[in-house]
Amino acid sequence: APAHPLWPEIERVTLEQLQYARLGVEGGVWQLFAEDGEMKMYKREEEVDGLAVDPLKAVHTVKGVTGREMTHYFFSPDVRFEWETTLEQMKVLETIADDTLVILQIHKRVWPASQRDALFWSHVRRVPNDTDRDAQDIWIACNHSTEHHEAPSNEGKMVRVALTVCLVCQTSIEPPADGGPVTRDHLTCKITYCSVVNPGGWVPTSALRAVYKREYPKFLKRFTQYVKDRCDKQPILF
Numbered sequence: 001a002p003a004h005p006l007w008p009e010i011e012r013v014t015l016e017q018l019q020y021a022r023l024g025v026e027g028g029v030w031q032l033f034a035e036d037g038e039m040k041m042y043k044r045e046e047e048v049d050g051l052a053v054d055p056l057k058a059v060h061t062v063k064g065v066t067g068r069e070m071t072h073y074f075f076s077p078d079v080r081f082e083w084e085t086t087l088e089q090m091k092v093l094e095t096i097a098d099d100t101l102v103i104l105q106i107h108k109r110v111w112p113a114s115q116r117d118a119l120f121w122s123h124v125r126r127v128p129n130d131t132d133r134d135a136q137d138i139w140i141a142c143n144h145s146t147e148h149h150e151a152p153s154n155e156g157k158m159v160r161v162a163l164t165v166c167l168v169c170q171t172s173i174e175p176p177a178d179g180g181p182v183t184r185d186h187l188t189c190k191i192t193y194c195s196v197v198n199p200g201g202w203v204p205t206s207a208l209r210a211v212y213k214r215e216y217p218k219f220l221k222r223f224t225q226y227v228k229d230r231c232d233k234q235p236i237l238f
């Protein structure tokens with residue numbers, strides 16, 4: 001593993017997020033707040049110092065793509081502006097490895113919140129499926145707030161959010177009955193997207209919850225459609 005000061009935290013948080021995502025939405029603590037076809041979005045209403053920091057968990061099933069493809073496009077900074085509509089600026093501050101970056105993002109102002117930025121490490125990895133041997137490997141992309149000497153101290157111009165986000169994907173293949181080649185029609189990707197965003201500065205709780213209710217379903221729907229469109233007619237990446 002690369003000898004980088006962040007590496008132990010990246011390893012720990014990524015594996016913690018994988019376990020957290022795999023818990024699903026049991027326990028009756030998750031409140032379904034949005035549904036669109038296969039996509040189901042849940043939240044828990046929590047406040048930290050009077051700030052709404054509502055953990056979010058979404059589950060979705062997408063046909064025709066693999067978990068590797070889904071997490072690749074989520075991780076890749078080169079395509080982020082294609083699907084992330086709330087992004088205003090983005091800078092890769094450090095490339096720790098080809099699967100690990102430090103990124104500074106400035107998000108568009110989302111009324112009534114003032115403009116915010118997010119500084120986080122971003123990591124993507126394949127995790128062998130330890131429960132079901134003949135299943136495909138699991139892929140996880142994880143973004144977690146960090147400090148970085150390269151990040152311009154925005155002299156109080158911007159409020160910095162704290163976030164932990166993961167996208168966990170499990171691919172299944174239903175091989176064609178006639179023994180023919182596996183095509184995208186035989187692929188199903190089960191996705192769990194988890195996010196906890198601390199807005200970093202006070203936002204009216206009801207207004208922030210209205211923003212989440214509007215932005216998160218739009219975000220996940222747009223992102224997954226973007227990946228389907230990108231992968232269509234392309235060779236499958238397992």
Ligand SMILES: CCCc1ccc(-c2ccc(S(=O)(=O)CCO)cc2)cc1[C@H]1C[C@H]1c1ccccn1
Pocket residue numbers: 084086105107110113116118143161163165195197199203211212215216219
């Ligand atoms: C006051 C807080 C503003 C605010 C800052 C940031 C984010 C946010 C940042 C990163 C990620 S991601 O999943 O890592 C994809 C890479 O961008 C998702 C969400 C969300 C909100 C809140 C506004 C909500 C929202 C939710 C979903 C998409 C966009 N915005």
